[in-house]
Amino acid sequence: MEQIIIHVDMDAFFASVEVRDNPVLRGKPLIIGSLPRERGVVATCSYEARKYGVHSAMNIKEAYRLCPHGIYMHPNIDKYRAVSAQLREIWGAYCSVAETIALDEAYLDVTAQAGNLEGARKIAKVIKQRTKEELGLTCSVGVAYSKTAAKTASEEKKPDGYFEIPTAQDFVNLIIDRDVRVIYTVGERTARKLNAEGIRTVRDVRENSEMVIRLLGKQGQWITRLALGIDERKVTPGRPQDAKSISREVTFQEDVRSFELLKDVLVLLALCVERRIRRHELHGDGVTLKLTYADMKGISRSRSPAECDSAASIYREAVRLLGKVEKRPVRLIGVGVYHLSAGEKRQLVMENLLSEAVDGRGSEMKKLLDALQKRYGLDFAGHLEQIFHMDVLHKTVEYMRKRS
Ligand SMILES: [Mg+2]
Known part of the structure; x- marks a missing residue:
C-alpha cells in the first residue's frame, strides 16, 4: 500500500460524553442540541434516539415529534473541546500526520508507523482500546489506501466499529451498487440533481461519467474519480476549524x-x-x-x-x-x-x-x-x-x- 490512512470517528460524540459523565442517561434516547421549545437543530443524539429516526441536523421540532420522551440537552462545547484535546494526544502518538476535521474526527497517516496492513490493524486496535480505557468512550476506525475509503470504512461498522478497505478495487466492490450519497461530497442537493437524470447508484455514475461531469462540472470530475476509487489526497496537518x-x-x-x-x-x-x-x-x-x-x-x-x-x-x-x-x-x-x-x-x-x-x-x-x-x-x-x-x-x- 502506497499510503495507509486511518480515519477515526467518535460514536455519537457529544451524547457519549454526556452519558459517560452522567450514567443516569445511559440507555436513554438523548438528544443534544436545541431544546424542543426552542428553534434549532439536533447536534448529536445517542443511538437509542436514532432508533426513533432522530439524526443530526434534524429540526428539533421534528425530533420531538419522533421522540417526545427523549432527554433534550444543550451542548457543553467547552467540555467536548477538552475531550477532543485528549483524543488528539492519543491519535498523535501513532501517526506522522494527523488531520483533525472535527472535534471528534481525524485522518491519520500511519504509512511509516504501520508498514503494512497488519501494522495498521494493530494501531487501530490500540487507539480504540486507549480511547475506551482512558476516556471511557468508543470510536469507529477505518483503515484504507485513501482518505475517502478510510472515511467510508469507519462508517461501515458503527458504533465501536472496525473495517478495512485495502485497495481501490475493494472500495469499488463495496460501494458500486450503493446510493450515490455514499460518495463523499455528494449531499442531498447533488444527489437530487443526479437522480433527476436517472443516476442513482455508484455504478450509474461510472456508466454515465460524461453526463455527471457535464451536470456538475469540477465536482463531477471529482465524483467520477471517486467512483473509480481514485483519491490521491494526502493527510495534511490540520486543526479543528481548518475547514474551507x-x-x-x-x-x-x-x-x-x-x-x-x-x-x-x-x-x-x-x-x-x-x-x-x-x-x-x-x-x-x-x-x-x-x-x-x-x-x-x-x-x-x-x-x-x-x-x-x-x-x-x-x-x-x-x-x-x-x-x-x-x-x-x-x-x-x-x-x-x-x-x-x-x-x-x-x-x-x-x-x-x-x-x-x-x-x-x-x-x-x-x-x-x-x-x-x-x-x-x-x-x-x-x-x-x-x-x-x-x-x-x-x-x-x-x-x-x-x-x-
Ligand atoms: Mg462522530
Whole structure:
C-alpha cells in the first residue's frame, strides 16, 4: 500500500460524553442540541434516539415529534473541546500526520508507523482500546489506501466499529451498487440533481461519467474519480476549524421582519467569525451571508474576493449582501468567510484589530457596538468576550429581538 490512512470517528460524540459523565442517561434516547421549545437543530443524539429516526441536523421540532420522551440537552462545547484535546494526544502518538476535521474526527497517516496492513490493524486496535480505557468512550476506525475509503470504512461498522478497505478495487466492490450519497461530497442537493437524470447508484455514475461531469462540472470530475476509487489526497496537518470556511449563525425563536435588527445581529456574528479566523491563524477572501426565511427557504449570497480580515470588513460585506435579498420574515441568519488559507503574517494585524474591537478605541466596530448598546440597553463593556460563547450569543440575540 502506497499510503495507509486511518480515519477515526467518535460514536455519537457529544451524547457519549454526556452519558459517560452522567450514567443516569445511559440507555436513554438523548438528544443534544436545541431544546424542543426552542428553534434549532439536533447536534448529536445517542443511538437509542436514532432508533426513533432522530439524526443530526434534524429540526428539533421534528425530533420531538419522533421522540417526545427523549432527554433534550444543550451542548457543553467547552467540555467536548477538552475531550477532543485528549483524543488528539492519543491519535498523535501513532501517526506522522494527523488531520483533525472535527472535534471528534481525524485522518491519520500511519504509512511509516504501520508498514503494512497488519501494522495498521494493530494501531487501530490500540487507539480504540486507549480511547475506551482512558476516556471511557468508543470510536469507529477505518483503515484504507485513501482518505475517502478510510472515511467510508469507519462508517461501515458503527458504533465501536472496525473495517478495512485495502485497495481501490475493494472500495469499488463495496460501494458500486450503493446510493450515490455514499460518495463523499455528494449531499442531498447533488444527489437530487443526479437522480433527476436517472443516476442513482455508484455504478450509474461510472456508466454515465460524461453526463455527471457535464451536470456538475469540477465536482463531477471529482465524483467520477471517486467512483473509480481514485483519491490521491494526502493527510495534511490540520486543526479543528481548518475547514474551507468558518461561519456563525443564529436561529431566531420567532421570525424577524426587521432588517434593521438583522443588521445589528450581523455586528455580533462578524465579531464571532473574526475571532475564529484569528484563533486559527487563517485568512479568507470571500464573505457569505446565509438566510433561512420563515417558509424554510434558504439562500446564501457571497462576495469574492472581498476584504474580510476584520470584523468591520466582514460586517460591511454582509450588510451589502443583505441589502440585495428579498425582504421577507427571516428565521435564521449566518455569516461566513471562505477560501481560507493559513495567514500567519496577518495574525498580528488581526490581533490588533480584535483588541481594538474589544477595547473599542475609535474603531468602526466600537461605533457599531455603541449603537447596539444604546438601542437595546445592552452593556458590552468588558463582557464582549462572552459573546463568543454560543449560548451567550443566542441569548443576546433573543434579547435584542424582543426589544426591537
Ligand atoms: Mg462522530
